[in-house]
Amino acid sequence: MSRKITIEPVTRVEGHGKVTIRIDDDNRVTDTRLHIVEFRGFERFVQGRPLWEVVVLVQRLCGICPVSHHLCAAKAMDVVSGVRSDQLTPTAEKMRRLMHYGQMFQSHVLHFFHLASPDLLFGMDSDPAQRNIVGVLGAYPELARKAVLMRKFGQEVIRVTAGKKIHGTGALPGGINKHLSAEERDALLVGTFEFNADRMVEWAQEGLELFKAHQKAHKDLIDGFAAFPSNYLSLVRKDGALDLYHGGLRAVDEFGQKIFDHVDYEEYASYIAEETRSWTYMKFPFIRSLGREKGWYRVGPLARLNTCDFIPSPLAQAEFEIYKAYTMGRPNGMSMHMHWARLIEALHAAEVIRDLLKDPDLLSGELMTTGVRRGEGVGVIEAPRGTLFHHYQVDEHDLVTMCNLIVSTTSNNEAMNRAVHWVADHVISGHEDVTEGMLNQVEVAIRAYDPCLSCATHALGQMPLRLRVENTKGELLREFVRDSSTRPA
Amino acid sequence: MKKLTLATTSLAGCFGCHMSFLDIDEKILELVQLYDFRASPIDDFKKLTEPCDVGLVEGGCCNTHNVHVLREFRKHCRILVSVGQCAITGGLPAMRNGIPMAELFTESYLKGPTCDSQIIPHDEDIPAILDRIYPCHEVVKVDAFLPGCPPHPEIIWETLSAIARGKPLTAIPYEHFKFD
Numbered sequence: 083m084s085r086k087i088t089i090e091p092v093t094r095v096e097g098h099g100k101v102t103i104r105i106d107d108d109n110r111v112t113d114t115r116l117h118i119v120e121f122r123g124f125e126r127f128v129q130g131r132p133l134w135e136v137v138v139l140v141q142r143l144c145g146i147c148p149v150s151h152h153l154c155a156a157k158a159m160d161v162v163s164g165v166r167s168d169q170l171t172p173t174a175e176k177m178r179r180l181m182h183y184g185q186m187f188q189s190h191v192l193h194f195f196h197l198a199s200p201d202l203l204f205g206m207d208s209d210p211a212q213r214n215i216v217g218v219l220g221a222y223p224e225l226a227r228k229a230v231l232m233r234k235f236g237q238e239v240i241r242v243t244a245g246k247k248i249h250g251t252g253a254l255p256g257g258i259n260k261h262l263s264a265e266e267r268d269a270l271l272v273g274t275f276e277f278n279a280d281r282m283v284e285w286a287q288e289g290l291e292l293f294k295a296h297q298k299a300h301k302d303l304i305d306g307f308a309a310f311p312s313n314y315l316s317l318v319r320k321d322g323a324l325d326l327y328h329g330g331l332r333a334v335d336e337f338g339q340k341i342f343d344h345v346d347y348e349e350y351a352s353y354i355a356e357e358t359r360s361w362t363y364m365k366f367p368f369i370r371s372l373g374r375e376k377g378w379y380r381v382g383p384l385a386r387l388n389t390c391d392f393i394p395s396p397l398a399q400a401e402f403e404i405y406k407a408y409t410m411g412r413p414n415g416m417s418m419h420m421h422w423a424r425l426i427e428a429l430h431a432a433e434v435i436r437d438l439l440k441d442p443d444l445l446s447g448e449l450m451t452t453g454v455r456r457g458e459g460v461g462v463i464e465a466p467r468g469t470l471f472h473h474y475q476v477d478e479h480d481l482v483t484m485c486n487l488i489v490s491t492t493s494n495n496e497a498m499n500r501a502v503h504w505v506a507d508h509v510i511s512g513h514e515d516v517t518e519g520m521l522n523q524v525e526v527a528i529r530a531y532d533p534c535l536s537c538a539t540h541a542l543g544q545m546p547l548r549l550r551v552e553n554t555k556g557e558l559l560r561e562f563v564r565d566s567s568t569r570p571a
Numbered sequence: 572m573k574k575l576t577l578a579t580t581s582l583a584g585c586f587g588c589h590m591s592f593l594d595i596d597e598k599i600l601e602l603v604q605l606y607d608f609r610a611s612p613i614d615d616f617k618k619l620t621e622p623c624d625v626g627l628v629e630g631g632c633c634n635t636h637n638v639h640v641l642r643e644f645r646k647h648c649r650i651l652v653s654v655g656q657c658a659i660t661g662g663l664p665a666m667r668n669g670i671p672m673a674e675l676f677t678e679s680y681l682k683g684p685t686c687d688s689q690i691i692p693h694d695e696d697i698p699a700i701l702d703r704i705y706p707c708h709e710v711v712k713v714d715a716f717l718p719g720c721p722p723h724p725e726i727i728w729e730t731l732s733a734i735a736r737g738k739p740l741t742a743i744p745y746e747h748f749k750f751d
Contacts, residue, residue, distance in 0.1 A: 102696055115696070123667040123670075125675075125678045125683065127670060127675075142587070143585060145721065213615045214608070219599075227600070230597060233596075247590075249721070355685050359688075360690055361696055365686075486684050522615070
């Protein structure tokens with residue numbers, strides 16, 4: 083009998099998601115969908131708010147990567163304040179970078195160790211009761227303890243630069259709020275035996291070795307699982323280096339051919355557009371020149387290592403060379419290699435943090451720059467999950483009149499849907515009994531993208547609508563009209 | 572001392588409160604001595620099916636799904652704690668209260684400089700949006716409130732450890748409130 087399987091909620095991802103899988107009379111999968119079911123509504127309700135408030139307010143898009151939203155909005159509001167990104171004072175630029183790389187480190191560690199590693203350590207169809215960070219604590223206490231301390235280190239970097247671990251106030255349009263004190267620096271640079279910048283570099287290498295050993299032992303599974311080609315997008319530095327804070331937009335196709343390169347991100351709307359589909363609140367961005375069908379792309383660690391030419395820190399660069407050699411220099415389309423790329427980036431972040439902490443510019447120097455005010459600004463940054471766009475228009479009273487956001491996970495929407503479909507097709511289709519382990523594999527595929535569904539659901543709303551309920555053949559079963567809004571009954 | 576059970580859930584929030592919960596850092600090693608974990612976004616128990624001692628809820632209710640999840644969660648929790656401003660007052664998402672739904676939708680799906688569709692999402696598989704954001708205590712009975720955006724990890728830890736040790740919950744010191 084034809085039926086519909088629902089996975090809800092999708093767990094060990096940040097936010098709310100739901101998957102539906104439709105199966106026909108012969109147990110064949112006919113349709114799969116990743117639905118994003120939560121909505122808030124930032125684009126409209128930040129309108130009317132003063133520009134200086136926005137950099138603090140929009141962090142509430144996400145509690146996992148608040149720094150990315152904070153800095154991305156700050157970059158857009160820098161422009162509004164008349165300050166281009168290359169005009170920030172060295173102190174401001176370096177403090178922001180430190181904050182951002184701190185966040186990159188904590189987010190990548192959180193994702194790999196706390197959320198994803200149970201699938202690798204225990205197996206995708208192991209006991210659900212064990213598949214979590216508490217299970218890891220029990221079975222691998224040393225590893226779990228390091229993971230906890232690594233995340234703490236990233237959060238401490240954020241606290242000393244932003245004032246607070248979650249939803250801080252470090253950046254202002256045109257600069258930053260404070261210097262780093264020598265005590266704060268020393269607590270991270272020298273710290274204690276187990277809590278300092280060198281140790282973090284070392285442990286990031288251990289994490290990477292863990293994944294590489296796992297990949298070697300389960301090569302077919304890791305390489306083949308939800309693998310498919312796509313286009314890739316990220317910021318790159320002028321010389322083609324990986325840069326998580328600033329750069330120009332580069333997109334490459336599945337063969338590594340450049341679709342566009344070093345594009346000024348103020349022009350982003352000429353290059354990227356977004357499609358809406360009826361069954362999810364998350365939009366589907368695509369590259370305009372390639373159109374809706376072929377223009378979808380991936381962002382995040384996998385995409386960044388596919389677009390950049392090199393990594394500007396020695397240990398991560400050495401790992402990058404091994405990683406690139408694995409696909410003979412061609413773009414890597416293997417979804418599970420997202421973890422590999424993420425861990426190389428975590429190592430890079432640890433190296434950058436260590437180097438930045440030694441920079442005297444953090445302790446003194448001008449904090450703010452001013453310039454000739456403009457009415458509009460775009461900010462783009464590489465958030466942990468990929469390229470993040472913030473775009474604002476501001477009126478003569480400094481109040482926001484327009485806001486457009488493309489968050490990282492939104493750009494991965496099509497890819498995540500394809501990954502879900504891949505698992506349904508390869509693992510579930512044709513089986514009478516669908517096991518918990520099979521369904522977890524669907525989630526493993528989504529999880530690889532480290533989706534931040536709380537970010538992705540910033541869009542809000544429900545219009546009065548006509549609802550059609552169809553059977554699997556698309557025949558109309560029921561139709562009704564809903565009022566503009568609902569109260570809890 | 573008998574271990575208690577602990578569950579967490581997230582409604583219309585940003586996961587910042589769950590992050591603050593993880594910011595108890597090494598104390599998580601102590602926490603697993605006091606509590607057995609049940610349903611939570613950070614593990615694979617999808618929902619509570621049996622009684623649980625303590626439930627932490629992050630986020631307010633912005634859609635029918637949130638209301639359903641919250642009511643089911645309440646049914647199984649002996650002590651339900653609202654964690655953070657969204658759960659307590661609706662928080663930042665409540666800034667949408669008073670703005671007509673059509674405006675919110677138009678802005679997000681039809682008007683933006685990158686919008687390339689004239690479709691507004693509607694489907695049986697996505698929930699209906701409520702007329703405004705509802706704090707949790709307007710939907711179900713809530714036993715304790717931990718304020719902050721997010722609450723300081725120390726507050727979360729002190730509360731969980733007091734409950735587990737059978738101590739009374741005390742007022743939270745003023746300096747621990749941080750709303751900026």
